[in-house]
Amino acid sequence: MNILLITVRADFGGGPRHVHQLIEELPSDFNIYVAFPQGKPYGNLWQEHPKIKKCINIPYRKFSIKYLFLLRRFIIENNISILHSHGNGAGLYSRILKIIVPQIKVVHTFHGITNNYSSYFISCIHKIIGRSLRYLTNKFILVSNGEFELGKSMRFLFTDKSVIIYNAIADEGLKFNRYDNKLVIISLSRFDFAKNMDMAYRIAKALRNNHEIEFVWVGDGEDFVRLKQKSVEEHVNINFIGFTEYPMSYLKNADLYLSTSRFEGLPYALIEAASVGLPIVATDVVGNNEVVLHDYNGLVFKTEQEAVDAIKKLSINADLLNRYSINSRELYLKTFTMEKMISSIVDTYVQVLNQ
Template sequence: MEKKNILYITVRSDIGGGPIHVNELIQHLPLKNTNIFIACPFSGSIYIENWKLNTRIKKSIEVPFRKFSIKTLFILINFIKINNIDIIHSHGKGAGIYSRLLKFIFKKVKVVHTFHGIGNVQAKGAFNKVKNIYLETILKRFTTVFIAVSSGEKDIAVNFFKINENKIRVIYNGVKDTFAEPKVSSSKHVITFSRFSYEKNMMASYEIVKKTKSDILFNWVGDGEDFNKVRIKIDQDNRRNLVLSGFQKNTHQYLTPGSVYLSTSRYEGLPLALLEALANGIPIVATNVIGNNEVVIDNFNGFLVPEGDTQTAVKKIERLYNDSVLYKKMSENARAYFLNLFTVNQMINATIKLYDEIFV
């Protein structure tokens, strides 16, 4: 079979589900029939440090961090010509602007666009909603196929962007199975991995911390634009049952046996942190929003609670710690559900199948 030249575009190479997803594709896509290229920011840290040295990547090119540049578009045009790119696979809204403009220029190039968290089309006011809908209404014409990382995202794409559902494939995110890897010892431990931002709604998590029995320890791993605001509030309240661990590269070590995972997100795509919790047999208490409600099956591998209902979340956390039989059953269900739907191999195989379908 002829090798495919695939260019991944992402305007982030730091934290977040998009870069993690791209990294899994880079690490696991079979090279026997694929040449991998990447366009991403060269500044920052985390993934770009690996990608610059990764021999699986044939060539890389720089794009600005989370902003559009006409100059970069012309550089990408030249890059595609020189490297005979067959498929452009963009991740997230910013990268999707580049990919679809490139499709307008290169008619024969196939463009795959993956949504990552398009729930914000509903969540951030009328102006943003209209702007996003108008933009995607134009760009969708220059897209070969879309990938939604959850059925909820597909529904938004169909209902808000009026995208033909035949042009959308649902391919669930997949994460590495870290079940057998070493963990940090802890008991009665509620863990949250989060970017401290509007969509993650960490102040709701803080209300849960304040209302939960003091013998249950909370640990928040991550940082972001709201981190200092939250830290100041914690210091003012002299909160003792909450630890801020900051950004950590190896988050799975905190998913200890006996812990519970908490998410208070306002919206999601398909949250990787929740998948990591499932992989480690950790029951989840999460808001009943798109993305979360395809990972958490209420009363099976965790509990879904209405967004903003912090008191119900507290009751569910305490119930898990007060009922060891329930905890054990939900832990077993979490692990089984992960293996059934959310492994890296399942995600990679589905993506390869899609590439083969469009590369004709």
């Protein structure tokens, strides 16, 4: 079976990471081809990856008629049977390719659906495109129940052609036991609009007089420098780590995970947090609320004050923190293992090919 994975991103993010997992973990009887932009980290990794039969470079987050027809030729020359697109930009390529190469089977994974647009005009354009492209899709993969419900309400998919397959990560063991008195609260994040690190900053600022609480932020992005400078000026206790290729070591040395995302598909960072046994405090949004079950392995919140109160509550209740920790690990093992995800995706490919 020849499968072409397509993504218009190869930088850090859930979509590219998911593509990398498929490249690494799909069984050897699948011939893997990949269309992707150049760049760090994944573009460089994929260029010479031993499991990739052949690759083609396409523009970063940009649609091009020229590359549409280069992809068409690539599909025909390599006898591709399934085109699996990841994210909105890749989904535009895959569904238009369905028109000009009608025999191709198209599987599309959204990796996050939003109804939070910057203007009414952009909202209308996105909805028109999304509702039109659904007719050119053989199978929709949703990474959470919430994403499925949102996609259904926005008419971006057909329910009888949809399957929910949770994101997953490999098991890297439990967090370390720490014996000092500090509560270390970690966030792994891009510093951008979607991740809403301004809210995380305001939560940290509200707790700055509690010297037993330390915030650790791992990641980079457009808001990183501004927020770091602001924390210095206002004496907010945040340790800005910046980008790292191995954030797991920071997760394992933390006590609690904080997410302030405005929207998600199904966030890898929260799955990682659950896998090492971290309790989680997170915004009550699509995706988050399927990794954080309220009062089971953490607490979800709608307002900044609710988040502040949740952290205060956990900072003085070691038994509750420990119960949430145990439950996080159990939820990961039950729901978010790599074996479960890969098995479901293989089943989906076989089903689509036999339609």
